[in-house]
Amino acid sequence: MRHRHPDSPATEHLVIVGNGMAGHRLVEALVKQPGRPPRITVIGDERVPAYNRILLSPLLAGEMTHDALTLNGADWYAEHDIALVLGERVTDIDLQARRLTTDAGRTLDYDRLVLATGSRPAMPPIPGLDLDGVHAFRDLDDAAELIRFSRTRATGHGGRAVVIGGGLLGLEAAEGLRKRGLAVSLIQRDDRLMNRQLDVTAATLLQRELESRGLEVITEGHIAGFEDDGSGHVAAVCLEGGRRLAADCVVVAIGIAPNAELGRTAGLEVNRAVIVDETLTSSDPAIHALGECCEFQGTTYGLVEPIWRQVEVLAAHLAGEAVDGYVEKPCATKLKVSGVSLYAFGPTEPDADHEVLTYHDPQQGDYRRLLLRDGRIEGAVLYGDTAMGPWYFERSLAGTDLGPCRQALLLGAADAQLLLDSPEPQDSPLKEAA
Ligand SMILES: Cc1cc2nc3c(=O)[nH]c(=O)nc-3n(C[C@H](O)[C@H](O)[C@H](O)COP(=O)(O)OP(=O)(O)OC[C@H]3O[C@@H](n4cnc5c(N)ncnc54)[C@H](O)[C@@H]3O)c2cc1C
Structure with a gap:
């Protein structure tokens, strides 16, 4: 209107x-x-x-x-x-x-x-939240403080950081601090990272990648409180169940x-x-x-x-x-962690009427999963090679029936587009090649 x-x-x-x-x-x-x-x-x-x-x-x-x-x-x-x-x-x-x-x-x-x-930043009602060394990650001042801390503590001083929250912001904060030389643990309340965007397979691939870089990832971690070092500075994050993670710096990124x-x-x-x-x-x-x-x-x-x-x-x-007037439209998500490519939109879990198409090459670390309803894409999770992401997203927004290019859907945009544009799909170049 x-x-x-x-x-x-x-x-x-x-x-x-x-x-x-x-x-x-x-x-x-x-x-x-x-x-x-x-x-x-x-x-x-x-x-x-x-x-x-x-x-x-x-x-x-x-x-x-x-x-x-x-x-x-x-x-x-x-x-x-x-x-x-x-x-x-x-x-x-x-x-x-x-x-x-x-x-x-x-x-x-x-x-x-x-x-x-x-x-x-949303702050959970956790005892000790007001201790020195407990940060948010929202503005330039927050970033400057974290950078200052990592400069003084990273080299040779065994600086330890705990990041709370395994969503986009928490992951980016954790990787940033790790790259600055801190030993970082990330605590995620859910059973997987980026649970709002990723399915279990993509979240596991992401977790493995981050762990291989040296990040400790703790899923299903529930915070019991922060420990004071006696001078008003944070000394540790305590989890329900008794585990204690030593920390000189805590970043809360839960929403x-x-x-x-x-x-x-x-x-x-x-x-x-x-x-x-x-x-x-x-x-x-x-x-x-x-x-x-x-x-x-x-x-x-x-x-x-x-x-x-x-x-x-x-x-x-x-x-x-x-x-x-403004109208609401779906959004796609990317993560800004260098060396990690992921792209996702739509629901993370299929419902009973979704058709699920999956491609997984564990060797290459490539994963693509599409949720289709009546031949139209409703959701996608891509990890590794994400080149097809924007193509899927555009077709999803347009509600394009992808039936004609089904066999090429997970292979590449060029092949899929070729079939989609082809007036007679049965004579498609892909089929001939096969
Ligand atoms: C570290 C980080 C990474 C992000 N990465 C991405 C990304 O990759 N992709 C993406 O799409 N989004 C990302 N976001 C989210 C994105 O930055 C926000 O969606 C966007 O900044 C929102 O814009 P805004 O103007 O509504 O709020 P803001 O940018 O927060 O601006 C609001 C401003 O209003 C000021 N203000 C508040 N109250 C008052 C007041 N009473 N009087 C005067 N001033 C006031 C605030 O201090 C602030 O300066 C990221 C956010 C963060 C923190």
Whole structure:
């Protein structure tokens, strides 16, 4: 459905709260719009302008320098006539007065407000979570602290790190610290790594690969608490069942919690995150939300791909352009651990009506498993050679009937496409070759 800006007067002053990946991308999109609001203010509580948060993982692993994370500097905002306020946290929004307040006591009136406050690491209620040496992995400060720690403890000092959480973020943190020379144990509560994306076979291949590099992986590990070294610093992670893992550094990466309190306190409709409609408008027509702090039709976000689509919709909407509303689409997952290639989307477990196609070459470490329903792909897990991943994903989104290229489906995109395009599949070149 195409939407036009509500028939309110044009936005004079747009304020964006949060200078993270969504807020920054929104500003970049807005400056390209002829109908951009004449006055834009961005307020972020981090001390530096927005950076590429995704690249914190390669930064931690020592595969990238700090400079590579830079998006636009403060001068770019000035050039585009955008006021950038950094190091200040918005603490209060008065919906009636359309006024916000920051922790520095600044007040600012707005015509339209965008919440792009992202999320924070979810912290489990574990005794000892406040000890020194227990970290999250969300921002530049976290990455800097972990890098500093690994520099002082890695060489010859027997530095030991424990990472809690065997999802994407936990794995990237664990590999980063291992590459920096620490002895790392990773604790995963589930019975396999990346249980939301991988089936047992792919998760086992991944675990073996990481273990062969020296990472200790503990699955079905339940944390009982953290041990204090007597000076307020963490000394160990204790598991239920009595096992004790010595640790000078702990990274908690068990998930994220949307930063929705600002909207909730102001009186916006909030569930897990700020509820928005297909124009990214909250329950107050003057306030929008996007990125990890918003919730659309019960979905909250943790990857940038859908957020980029939200940005396009909201930028056009704010500039008064007619625009198709935001729609939810499936996402594919990749892991940023160098030397490990995996690609996955859709359900991890087949249901009774799924047809399961599998290719496994243990020698090469290649694994592909497809879940088909009525000849259409609903899910895929690829480990090793993932070249076919995007091809499967596109066909899955398009709902293409892959019956005609079934025999080549697991072999390669070129072969499968050839059969798919062939008007008479029975005369396909593959069959002739066979
Ligand atoms: C290490 C790491 C690796 C990742 N890798 C990937 C990946 O490979 N692929 C992928 O798709 N996604 C990845 N992600 C997730 C991706 O970074 C997020 O989905 C994305 O950053 C969300 O953008 P956002 O703007 O909603 O939130 P953020 O980028 O977190 O930005 C929110 C900003 O708002 C600020 N803020 C919060 N409250 C206030 C307030 N009251 N006042 C002012 N400012 C405030 C925050 O400090 C922050 O700067 C990764 C995340 C991390 C941490």
